[in-house]
Amino acid sequence: MRNIEHFIGGRSVAGTSGRHGDVFDPNAGRVQARVALADAAELDRAVASAVDGQRVWAQVNPQRRARVLFEFKRLLERDMDTLARLLSSEHGKVLSDARGDLQRGLEVIEFSCGIPHLLKGEYTQGAGPGIDVFSARQPLGVVAGITPFNFPAMIPMWMFGPAIASGNAFILKPSERDPSVPVRLAELMLEAGLPEGVLNVVHGDKDVVEAILAHPLIKAVSFVGSSDIAQQVYARGAAHGKRMQCMGGAKNHGIVLPDADIDHVISDLMGAAYGSAGERCMALPVVVPVGEETAERLRARLVEAIGELRVGTSFDADAHYGPVVTAAHKARIEGYIQAGVDEGAELVVDGRGFTMPGHEQGFFLKPCLFDRVTPEMRTYREEIFGPVLQIVRADSFEQALELPSRHQYGNGVTIFTRNGDAAREFAERVEVGMVGINVPIPVPVAYHGFGGWKRSGFGDLNQYGMDGVRFYTRTKIVTQRWPRGGASAHDFTMPTMQ
Numbered sequence: 001m002r003n004i005e006h007f008i009g010g011r012s013v014a015g016t017s018g019r020h021g022d023v024f025d026p027n028a029g030r031v032q033a034r035v036a037l038a039d040a041a042e043l044d045r046a047v048a049s050a051v052d053g054q055r056v057w058a059q060v061n062p063q064r065r066a067r068v069l070f071e072f073k074r075l076l077e078r079d080m081d082t083l084a085r086l087l088s089s090e091h092g093k094v095l096s097d098a099r100g101d102l103q104r105g106l107e108v109i110e111f112s113c114g115i116p117h118l119l120k121g122e123y124t125q126g127a128g129p130g131i132d133v134f135s136a137r138q139p140l141g142v143v144a145g146i147t148p149f150n151f152p153a154m155i156p157m158w159m160f161g162p163a164i165a166s167g168n169a170f171i172l173k174p175s176e177r178d179p180s181v182p183v184r185l186a187e188l189m190l191e192a193g194l195p196e197g198v199l200n201v202v203h204g205d206k207d208v209v210e211a212i213l214a215h216p217l218i219k220a221v222s223f224v225g226s227s228d229i230a231q232q233v234y235a236r237g238a239a240h241g242k243r244m245q246c247m248g249g250a251k252n253h254g255i256v257l258p259d260a261d262i263d264h265v266i267s268d269l270m271g272a273a274y275g276s277a278g279e280r281c282m283a284l285p286v287v288v289p290v291g292e293e294t295a296e297r298l299r300a301r302l303v304e305a306i307g308e309l310r311v312g313t314s315f316d317a318d319a320h321y322g323p324v325v326t327a328a329h330k331a332r333i334e335g336y337i338q339a340g341v342d343e344g345a346e347l348v349v350d351g352r353g354f355t356m357p358g359h360e361q362g363f364f365l366k367p368c369l370f371d372r373v374t375p376e377m378r379t380y381r382e383e384i385f386g387p388v389l390q391i392v393r394a395d396s397f398e399q400a401l402e403l404p405s406r407h408q409y410g411n412g413v414t415i416f417t418r419n420g421d422a423a424r425e426f427a428e429r430v431e432v433g434m435v436g437i438n439v440p441i442p443v444p445v446a447y448h449g450f451g452g453w454k455r456s457g458f459g460d461l462n463q464y465g466m467d468g469v470r471f472y473t474r475t476k477i478v479t480q481r482w483p484r485g486g487a488s489a490h491d492f493t494m495p496t497m498q
Contacts, residue, residue, distance in 0.1 A: 053197025
């Protein structure tokens with residue numbers, strides 16, 4: 001059986017904790033590899049390597065650091081198909097979706113190649129008599145990222161791209177469910193010319209997470225996961241004096257006004273609700289039609305479209321989505337489906353009980369559709385993270401606006417309409433961090449930034465974009481004077497510019 005080890009100091013390092021986790025093939029429902037789970041001692045080794053690597057890397061000028069990222073981009077594009085197959089084999093998403101995972105991460109790498117421009121500070125000549133003031137952005141040192149299973153390539157690159165371009169060393173703790181691609185990314189960075197120790201990959205569970213949050217030499221931690229864990233991680237890291245950036249869960253809504261183009265809405269909902277088996281924090285699991293006529297028309301078209309979706313293996317080129325990541329996650333989703341039935345929602349399409357011929361032990365679920373869901377239901381309040389779409393009917397624009405605004409999560413929201421005034425008002429008033437107008441998954445491009453409100457995000461700075469540069473750097477401001485002539489008289493007053 002294949003063993004997945006840590007990547008420390010530029011080489012594969014066998015685990016010494018004696019603990020391992022199972023990595024499944026979601027298509028077959030069997031264990032395909034074992035991944036080493038680190039303890040605090042193994043993290044110490046990675047941090048020591050990162051400290052040494054960062055001393056070297058911080059002295060490399062920003063333009064030369066960018067060249068390493070340019071070369072990494074070329075290598076990743078060279079290996080795109082191989083990486084996509086590896087990603088699909090552990091996660092379960094279909095190959096086209098795996099390539100999208102890699103490509104969206106690569107776009108942040110492309111942005112990070114331009115970070116030398118963003119590291120420039122400000123300068124004021126003659127701020128006072130013979131006094132000049134300038135500022136510079138400097139790296140924090142050693143930083144860390146804790147990433148989830150659903151995007152094993154994209155989210156690590158969202159984090160380590162800006163961090164490394166800014167002169168930091170990075171320790172990545174990827175999900176133990178699909179850990180192979182993160183290791184391969186680190187190997188490609190080394191091949192691209194990154195010094196040993198600047199990017200380390202340490203596998204593990206909550207034990208190594210606790211060690212990361214407590215380690216005195218790790219200056220900042222970026223986290224993506226469920227909201228309850230994100231809130232705990234944020235509090236623990238902040239208590240240890242670290243800069244923290246923690247992204248949590250979501251319950252994204254799609255508001256459908258009566259004038260919306262229903263053909264486009266249905267097409268967008270199929271991909272946004274069921275793509276990647278719904279295992280996306282920016283999935284669209286709630287659709288809110290405004291008015292009964294809109295709701296009835298939407299429901300009928302959804303049932304028709306769902307019947308045309310194809311569930312297949314990760315390597316089925318005709319499949320719209322593949323299996324979910326583990327048997328435990330499949331059982332969790334099915335538990336939510338049953339809870340929705342018990343709460344009184346109408347299960348219009350039931351995707352449970354499906355088995356894939358030839359892959360009877362795989363973790364497959366067909367699409368599910370609920371109608372008559374209400375805000376009081378647990379299945380509406382909580383994140384299901386599976387191929388389940390819920391219809392929550394609204395009587396008016398105001399009621400539709402209130403639903404995402406009052407929800408505990410505030411990650412993304414979309415409005416479907418041809419009315420510019422309504423769209424503008426909605427975007428201005430809705431209490432959600434990322435808004436789409438006729439865009440079903442409003443993930444911002446790499447030079448903006450990703451982040452939700454309320455329990456979808458803990459911390460002041462978003463992922464990537466300029467906020468990513470701010471998160472992984474600190475500003476130093478220098479006030480300098482080169483006096484002419486002899487010493488001046490002693491002055492015990494607070495200096496001013498008068």
